[in-house]
Amino acid sequence: MHFSKILTPALFVPLIAGVLLAAVPPAQAQAGSDDVILEMNQAFKAGNTAALTALLPMAQGNPLEPWAAYWELKARLETASPQEVQDFFTRYAGTYQEDRLRNDWLLLLGQRRDWDAFSANYAKFRMRDDPEVRCYALLIEQMTSATPPPTLAAQVRKNWYSLHKADDGCTLAAATLIGAKKMPALDAWRKARMGMATDRLTMAGNAVEIVAPEVLDQVAIIGKSPARFLAIRASARSPVDRQLVVLALVRMAANDPDAAADQLRSPWGPRLNSEERDWVWGFIGRQAATRLSDDALEYYGQVSNDSNLTDDMLAWKARAALRAGQWRAVLSTIDAMGPAQRDEVTWVYWKAHALLTTLSAAQRNDPASPRRLEATALLQGIAGPSGFYPQLALDDLGQRVTVPPLPVPPTAQEKAAALQDPGLMRALYAIGLGLRSEGVREWNYTTNLQTPGGMSDRELLAAADLACERHVWDRCINTSERTKSFMDFDQRFPMPQEQAVVKRAREIHIDPAYVYGLIRQESRFIVDARSGAGASGLMQIMPGTARWTARKIGMTDFTTDQIADQDTNIAIGTAYLKLILDDFDNSMPLAAAAYNAGPGRPRKWRNGPVLDGAIWAENIPFGETREYVKKVLANTTDYAAILTGQPQSLRARLGTVGPRAADEPDPVKDLP
Numbered sequence: 001m002h003f004s005k006i007l008t009p010a011l012f013v014p015l016i017a018g019v020l021l022a023a024v025p026p027a028q029a030q031a032g033s034d035d036v037i038l039e040m041n042q043a044f045k046a047g048n049t050a051a052l053t054a055l056l057p058m059a060q061g062n063p064l065e066p067w068a069a070y071w072e073l074k075a076r077l078e079t080a081s082p083q084e085v086q087d088f089f090t091r092y093a094g095t096y097q098e099d100r101l102r103n104d105w106l107l108l109l110g111q112r113r114d115w116d117a118f119s120a121n122y123a124k125f126r127m128r129d130d131p132e133v134r135c136y137a138l139l140i141e142q143m144t145s146a147t148p149p150p151t152l153a154a155q156v157r158k159n160w161y162s163l164h165k166a167d168d169g170c171t172l173a174a175a176t177l178i179g180a181k182k183m184p185a186l187d188a189w190r191k192a193r194m195g196m197a198t199d200r201l202t203m204a205g206n207a208v209e210i211v212a213p214e215v216l217d218q219v220a221i222i223g224k225s226p227a228r229f230l231a232i233r234a235s236a237r238s239p240v241d242r243q244l245v246v247l248a249l250v251r252m253a254a255n256d257p258d259a260a261a262d263q264l265r266s267p268w269g270p271r272l273n274s275e276e277r278d279w280v281w282g283f284i285g286r287q288a289a290t291r292l293s294d295d296a297l298e299y300y301g302q303v304s305n306d307s308n309l310t311d312d313m314l315a316w317k318a319r320a321a322l323r324a325g326q327w328r329a330v331l332s333t334i335d336a337m338g339p340a341q342r343d344e345v346t347w348v349y350w351k352a353h354a355l356l357t358t359l360s361a362a363q364r365n366d367p368a369s370p371r372r373l374e375a376t377a378l379l380q381g382i383a384g385p386s387g388f389y390p391q392l393a394l395d396d397l398g399q400r401v402t403v404p405p406l407p408v409p410p411t412a413q414e415k416a417a418a419l420q421d422p423g424l425m426r427a428l429y430a431i432g433l434g435l436r437s438e439g440v441r442e443w444n445y446t447t448n449l450q451t452p453g454g455m456s457d458r459e460l461l462a463a464a465d466l467a468c469e470r471h472v473w474d475r476c477i478n479t480s481e482r483t484k485s486f487m488d489f490d491q492r493f494p495m496p497q498e499q500a501v502v503k504r505a506r507e508i509h510i511d512p513a514y515v516y517g518l519i520r521q522e523s524r525f526i527v528d529a530r531s532g533a534g535a536s537g538l539m540q541i542m543p544g545t546a547r548w549t550a551r552k553i554g555m556t557d558f559t560t561d562q563i564a565d566q567d568t569n570i571a572i573g574t575a576y577l578k579l580i581l582d583d584f585d586n587s588m589p590l591a592a593a594a595y596n597a598g599p600g601r602p603r604k605w606r607n608g609p610v611l612d613g614a615i616w617a618e619n620i621p622f623g624e625t626r627e628y629v630k631k632v633l634a635n636t637t638d639y640a641a642i643l644t645g646q647p648q649s650l651r652a653r654l655g656t657v658g659p660r661a662a663d664e665p666d667p668v669k670d671l672p
Contacts, residue, residue: 033059034433036055036059036062036068037062037064040055041067041438043055043071044074044075048075049075056069063426064433064435064438066098067097067426069091069097070088070092070097077104088101089102095422095423095426096423096441096445096446099449100127103127103133106130106136107130109121109136110169115143118137126449127449131159131162131167131170132159132163132168132170134155135169135170138152138156138173139173139176142177148182153182153183156173156177156183160191161190161191161194163203164203165203166202166203166206174187174191174210175188175210178210186275188207189208189211189243189246190279191203191204192247196222196223196254197250197283201220204219204247205220212243222244222251223251227252229244230245230249230252230263233245233248236268242272242273243276245268245271246276246279249264249268249280250280254287257284257285257299258288258295260284264277264302274308278303278304278309279308279309281299282308282310282313284299285297285299285300285317286312286316286317289319291621292323292608292619294324296317296320297329300317306332306336309336311340314333314336314337314341318330319619320619322350322618323608323609323615327357327358328354328358330350331354334347334351334354335351346389346618348378349378349379351375352376352378352396353396355371355374355375356396358371380393383399385401386487388614388630388634391650392650395651400647401637401641401647403489403641406488406490409465410458410461414459415462415466417459418462418466421446423442424443424446424463427442428466428467428470430442431475436526443475444478447459447482454482457484457486460479460480460483461491464476464477464491465491467479468490468491471496473494473524473525473526474524474525474526476491477491480492489638492638495642497570501516501574504571508575510577510581511636511640512639512643513636513642513644515573517633517634518539518577518592518635519538519573520635521628521631521635522538523537525538528564538569538570538573539570539574540573541563542672546558546572547560548672549575549579550572553572555571576595577591577595579668579671580671583667584599585660585664587655588633589613589616589633589655590602592629593620593625593628594671596628597625599667599668599671601625603667605620605621606659606660608658610656610657613654613655614651616656616657617633633650633654634650636653637649637650
């Protein structure tokens with residue numbers, strides 16, 4: 001069953017407004033103008049506090065009044081009185097906006113070091129997903145508890161390292177714990193290394209200031225020119241001197257891992273201790289691996305103890321070993337990862353595959369071999385019809401992807417409960433009004449965080465059904481994907497515009513499942529989706545790409561404003577995808593990578609050894625493109641099972657990837 005006769009956003013906004021306003025006392029039931037809400041949203045983005053305050057009274061009674069009140073108070077939160085904030089919490093108790101403002105208020109209280117007010121508010125905070133807020137709470141626990149938990153320092157470290165920007169809360173908590181000898185100074189130096197590696201120099205400087213504020217001027221020199229710093233550095237006698245050299249080598253390796261390797265071999269390697277050398281070699285190896293360099297494993301080979309490496313370094317070491325076919329190195333690297341990363345589906349799969357690949361002849365012929373049993377158990381633990389590695393695990397177990405049985409549909413009572421949920425309805429109202437970001441955040445909060453553990457599977461099914469019926473496909477899909485005890489493929493893999501997509505795909509001899517797999521990942525079927533780069537529509541087409549493709553297919557009267565038209569978007573998007581497939585000899589992984597990252601990059605990434613398609617995909621240097629390719633191919637396999645009704649294999653679609661064959665046509669040089 002696929003949904004039809006669905007309300008458009010323009011039709012369901014009044015319906016949602018009626019549901020929301022039914023709960024409002026009659027005196028407040030005069031809905032404020034939606035135009036006022038939209039005007040306030042623009043004023044909030046522009047930082048126009050005066051306009052927000054002037055417009056707020058006109059938003060009273062509108063279904064999105066909580067958003068209007070949030071924008072107005074958030075804009076002047078630093079000067080607001082505690083009573084104003086508490087009044088907001090009382091008026092909008094239980095809403096996303098209450099908890100969102102509480103997060104903002106907690107950050108401000110932390111910056112003010114108002115620990116009593118922070119503690120009182122933190123007890124009522126539901127989301128608890130902000131690492132900086134969590135660090136403030138851990139700091140208070142350290143300061144007030146007679147016996148802080150032994151895991152407190154580890155929690156601070158985890159939250160601090162997860163932040164990719166300069167912050168106050170976790171930096172303060174780390175500084176306090178380091179000063180109290182509850183965290184080692186090395187944690188600060190490692191945080192500084194992360195900042196240098198990712199060009200976040202303020203973050204690096206803040207970390208160094210904790211342990212060696214007297215050398216901040218030298219840290220600034222390293223940030224500008226690590227080569228100059230190393231050239232004028234005579235020695236590395238003290239621990240601080242050595243750490244500065246490490247920062248310089250990391251900064252250099254971020255842009256030129258080979259040059260950093262030369263520096264580490266001589267003169268600096270012998271002057272560093274084993275942890276320092278291992279960290280730098282690990283980072284150099286990581287940078288080389290992201291460049292698909294054959295030297296990556298040689299650099300990693302200089303590491304004396306993998307426990308000195310970060311999980312990110314170990315992930316890239318495992319990828320480099322996969323690329324080189326060094327299966328024992330794959331095994332040892334995965335075993336060196338932290339428990340959380342080691343249990344990720346990616347590394348569970350590759351450990352199982354490595355175990356099977358390294359079986360001896362006797363073990364291969366012995367069904368009771370412990371290694372073989374371990375590998376089979378790992379595969380069985382992750383195998384399933386949805387997801388890249390679960391589908392590959394099915395392939396390795398000799399099974400295929402089939403459509404799972406549908407769950408019992410939502411009951412009338414379950415549907416009614418979803419319709420009466422203020423958070424869901426307000427989210428849909430916001431999305432229908434064009435405030436997609438606000439609507440998505442409120443929807444996610446309502447389904448995932450409003451109650452501990454989030455909604456139950458049946459509640460998620462009903463919420464997804466509500467979104468599907470209203471063509472809010474991204475919330476339909478994402479909500480349905482959270483159910484654990486069943487999978488509703490009608491919700492997870494919808495097929496809007498089915499007749500147009502299938503007809504067009506077959507006309508140009510392209511698998512409609514592949515088209516649907518790509519659209520699902522590109523836009524989640526949001527017709528008016530627009531990326532930050534300017535791509536538009538269902539198939540997220542850039543204007544220049546659209547013009548080029550239109551000329552190629554003889555669409556002489558094309559103008560870029562037609563990209564918003566669904567049929568035109570599908571026609572141009574599928575034509576462009578077909579041209580990419582032809583250019584890459586019908587390789588679905590290569591074509592998906594080209595659609596996401598442009599054709600030039602995968603042309604380079606395919607050079608080197610001929611690789612299993614899964615290994616090639618896992619080694620894509622760009623994290624976004626790597627996940628994109630895996631998701632598009634997994635989506636394609638599921639859509640093929642739906643469209644054909646037959647069992648499907650992901651591995652059959654992956655094939656192998658290697659350099660362009662001599663008999664392949666030359667690439668289309670102007671392919672955008």
